[in-house]
Amino acid sequence: MDLLHKNNIHLAKLVATPLPASPKLTLSSGTPLDDASQYRSVVGSLQYLSFTRPDISYAVNRLSQFMHRPTTEHWQAAKRILRYLVVTPTHGIYLHTSSPITIHGFSDADWAGDTDDYVSTHGYLIYNGRNPISWSSRKQKGGARSSTEAEYRVVANAAAEVRWLCSLLTELHIHLPTTHVIYCDNIGATYLCANPVFHSRMKHIALDYHFVHNQIQSNMLCVSHVSTHHQLANTLTKPLPRARFQQACIKIDVTKAPSILRGRIR
Missing domain, CATH: 3.30.420.10 (Ribonuclease H-like superfamily/Ribonuclease H)
Incomplete structure (x- = not known):
C-alpha cells in the first residue's frame, strides 16, 4: 500500500491483469526515460512482492530485463502492475491446513x-x-x-x-x-x-x-x-488474456485474504 501511495497509483484507472496479452514489450518499445530512478525503484520493490505473489512473477521478471535502459513503454507497463495491485491489495497464497504432504x-x-x-x-x-x-x-x-x-x-x-x-x-x-x-x-x-x-x-x-x-x-x-x-x-511464462489469467489465479490459489486479515492489511 505504501508503494501504491508513493507513486499516486491508488487513484488511477484499474486493470484486471498485470500485463496485456499484446503487444509484447521489446527493448526498443517507446523512448528512453530521462531519469530511470523511479522505474528501477518500483521494479525493485515489485521483485520483493513477487516472493508472495506468483500472479505478478512473470510481469516483474519481464520488466526486470529493461533495467539498464527503460523506456516510456516500460514505465507504463510498470504502472500497469501497480494498477493491478490496487484491485488485489489483499490477495495472496491461501495455505490449506488439511492438505496432504505430497x-x-x-x-x-x-x-x-x-x-x-x-x-x-x-x-x-x-x-x-x-x-x-x-x-x-x-x-x-x-x-x-x-x-x-x-x-x-x-x-x-x-x-x-x-x-x-x-x-x-x-x-x-x-x-x-x-x-x-x-x-x-x-x-x-x-x-x-x-x-x-x-x-x-x-x-x-x-x-x-x-x-x-x-x-x-x-x-x-x-x-x-x-x-x-x-x-x-502458464502464468509464469507469458501474459495471458483476462479470462485465462483470472482462471489460472483461482487454480493456483491466489485469493483474497480472510476478512479477519483484510482489516489489518488496510
Whole structure:
C-alpha cells in the first residue's frame, strides 16, 4: 500500500491483469526515460512482492530485463502492475491446513518468446499438497533449438527444486512418498523423459537429461503430460488474456485474504 501511495497509483484507472496479452514489450518499445530512478525503484520493490505473489512473477521478471535502459513503454507497463495491485491489495497464497504432504510441480516454457533475442522464458510452480510453496519465472540461458529442448530444460530445473525441497523436508523428519510428479504440457519433452534412448540431436542438453533420467530410473520422479488448459505454470511464462489469467489465479490459489486479515492489511 505504501508503494501504491508513493507513486499516486491508488487513484488511477484499474486493470484486471498485470500485463496485456499484446503487444509484447521489446527493448526498443517507446523512448528512453530521462531519469530511470523511479522505474528501477518500483521494479525493485515489485521483485520483493513477487516472493508472495506468483500472479505478478512473470510481469516483474519481464520488466526486470529493461533495467539498464527503460523506456516510456516500460514505465507504463510498470504502472500497469501497480494498477493491478490496487484491485488485489489483499490477495495472496491461501495455505490449506488439511492438505496432504505430497510434492508435485508444473513446468512450462514459452519457446523463443522474446522477440529481441529469441531466448525462451521458463517457469515452474511446486506444490506441497494443495499449497504452492515455490515458483520461478526467468529467461533461459541461451536459445533453445526446439520447443522440446526449452521444455526439457525447465523440467530439469523443476526437478532440482523438487529434490531440494524433499531434502529439506526429510531433514525436518517429514515422511514423503517416494515418487514425485512434474506435469509438462510438451509431449516431446515427456517422451524424452520416459525414453532411455537419447537422440543424437539432443546431446547438447545431455547434463539435464541425465539428471532427470537418473531420478526417474530410481523412482524418485515421474514426468507426466498435462493439457495446456490445465498447465498452472502458464502464468509464469507469458501474459495471458483476462479470462485465462483470472482462471489460472483461482487454480493456483491466489485469493483474497480472510476478512479477519483484510482489516489489518488496510
